[in-house]
Amino acid sequence: MCGIAGALSLNPEETLPASIAQAMCDVIVHRGPDDEGILAEGPLSIGMRRLSIIDLEGGQQPIWNQARDIAVFQNGEIYNFNELRRDLESRGHTFHTASDTEAILRLYEEYGTDCVKHLRGMFAIAIWDRNKRRLMLARDRLGIKPLYYSTENGRLLFGSELKSLLAAGMSRELDRQALHDYLTLTHIPAPQSIFRAARKLEPGHRLIVENGNIRDETWWELDMTPAHFSSEGEILERIRASVDDAVRSHLVSDVPLGVFLSGGVDSASLVAGMRRHHSGELKTFSIGFEEKTFNELDRARIAAKHYDTEHHELIVRPDATELVPELVASFDEPFADSSAIPVLSVARLAREHVTVALSGEGGDEIFAGYKTYSATMLAGWYRQYVPGFARRIVPAIVDRLPVSHGRLSFDYMAKRFVRGAENPPMASHLAWKAIFDETRKASLYSDEGEGLEGTLRLFERAAAGVPEKDILAQLLAADTKVGLEGDMLVKADRMTMATSLEGRVPLLDHHLVELVASIPSRWKMKRMTKKYLLRKAMEPYLPHETLHGPKQGFNV
Known part of the structure; x- marks a missing residue:
């Protein structure tokens, strides 16, 4: 795990100094406090900050081939590097380290830019091919690891965080469309960033810079067939x-690791898997709240006792506002998911004991765990079976419900439901999530948002190619490509990296994701049960309270 950053001049005759990469790396030391590597040659100035996880002594970057004409920088972990190593050695390649980054180097020697298709893991990588004068940037399939880039003034800037691009002098003009979408989603989805000059490399994409030309290519796409x-x-x-x-593969490490345990099915499934493959000491970490409606520490304790873990917990109190400056500094752009506060808190707690922590991100998007899925299905029945005259008076009745301040209270859900129930499925789904709808956003602008596109386009684009009649598959595709990448994984990466902790997400192992994506929708929400398949599959291994209690997670 680390952070990468660099600059490439599109003029091959220009020479960039090492000081550019140095400045870009100096602002992301938190991502890798253990080591630094800088490479400056000709038009390229690139560097990395390393958090040592695998091959502590031999894993310095960049990794060079014997001819020293190919160099690899990586942020992330490759979980199948041992299998790759055996295969590549059988093909005649010689390894000189025990690091996973060298596996990427040898794969590139064997397969060129298609090397990424053989990787199992989370990664943002940069490969410099001196002979071809080619730079390849690539991001993992689901977008677990971030990668930003910008093309200005004849240079390509890139880095794990926006602050690196800003340190290299990128312009700061705001992207109004990105801000417009943020007001609905509370995050900025790829490929946008808050700055017009910067883009996020999308999940499953690679950027190839060669002969002054830049190509953005898709190398993996989620198939919902x-x-x-x-x-x-x-x-x-x-x-x-x-x-x-997936859990077994994510346990490879030369440093201590643990698990974030929220008390729900996702995280408990990870602990159960770890216990099957690890008979020694197992550390778990949980966050609780003083307000009972938000607190699920009791269920986390039950799971911890069930699996005999060394359990650590922390109560997050309402005075946690001292964390806000760190949150703002970590995200670099507007981000309003309040659960970032407990995630940062649990990451701090975990870092006192381990260097790697597994967490359950992705379970809701892959296994259909959000209430919005059942709400969208119910909205279809509501439109079909409730007479029009009755639907016209329901909103007035719902608006008069007394306000409750409990988490996801009935009045809150009823008002959200009615607000979106008359819309088509995808629009109804977005209405459940939206903070500001298009009408309310327009009222905020002096020009009423002239020229800005509606945020619904992002969900429709994400679901393109999924059969229109398969509503659940469309919703899952949209949430995986928009909300998971732009919210859940951003939060997980920035909050763990802020504490120099490596976060791993086994439920987003691409083999598991591809398997579940191929399962027909009729199996996924049987009897409107959220995460039906994961619950049933893990039933033999999980405590009763975990299987049948309400899921809250690290929410505020």
Whole structure:
């Protein structure tokens, strides 16, 4: 785990100094306090900050080939690097370190830019091919690791965080469309950033710079095409095996690791998997709140006791506002997911004991765990079976419900439901999530948002290619490509990296994601049960309270 940053002149005759990469790396020391590597040659100035996880002594970057004409920088972890190493050695490649980054180097020697298709893990990588004068930037399939870039004044700037690009002099003009979408989503989705000059490299994409030309290519895309399964039993068995394999693969480390334990099915499934593959001391970390409606420490304790873990917990109190300056500094752009506060708190707690922590991000988007999915299905039935005259008076009745300040109270959900129930499914789904809708946003602008596109376009684009009749598959595709990448994974990366902790997300192992994406929607929310398949698959391993209690997670 680390941070990468650099600059490449599109003029091959220009020479960039090492001081550019140095300045870009100096602002991301928190991502890698253990080591630094800088490379400056000709038009390239690139560097990295390293948090040592694998091959502590031999994993310095960049990793060079023997001819010293190919160099690799990486932020992330490659979980199948040992298997890759065995295969590449059988093809005649010689390894000189035990690091996962060298596996990327040898793959590039063997497969060129398609090397990324062989990687299993989370990564943002930069490969410099001196002979071809080619720079390749690539991001993992789901966008677990971030990568920003900018092209201004004849240079390509890139880095793990926006602050590196700003340190290299990138212009700061705001992107109004990005701000417009933020007001609805509370985050800025790829490929946008808050600055017009900067873009996020999208998940499953690679950027190839060669001969002064820049190509943005898609190398992986989520396929939601249903496959054939003979029975529910077959599906559950395959999910069990895939979750187990994902957790096992994510345990590779030369430093201590633990798990964020919220008390829900996702994180408990990770602890169960770790316990099957690890008989020694197992550390878990939980956050609680003084307000009972938000607190699920009791369930986390039950799970910790069930798996015999060394359990650590912390109460987040209302005076946690001292964390706000650190939050702002970590995100670099507007981000309003309040659960960043407890995630930062649990990351701080974990970092006192371990260097790597597993967490359950992705479970809701992959296994259909959000209330919005059932709400959108109910909205379809509401429009179909409730007469029009009745639907016209329901909003007035709902608006008069007394306000409750409990988490996801009935009045809150009822008002959200009615607000979006008359819309088509995707618009209804967005209405559940939206902070400001298009009308309210227009009222904030002096020009009423002239020239700005509606935020719904992002969800529709993400679901393009999914059959229109498969509503649940469309919603899952949209949330995976928009909300997961732009909110959940940004929060997980920045809050763990702020404390120099490596966060890993086994439920986003691409083998597991591809398997679940291929399961027909009719199996995924049986009897309107959220995360039905994961619950059923993990039933033999989880405590009753975990399986049947309400899920809250690290929310505020």
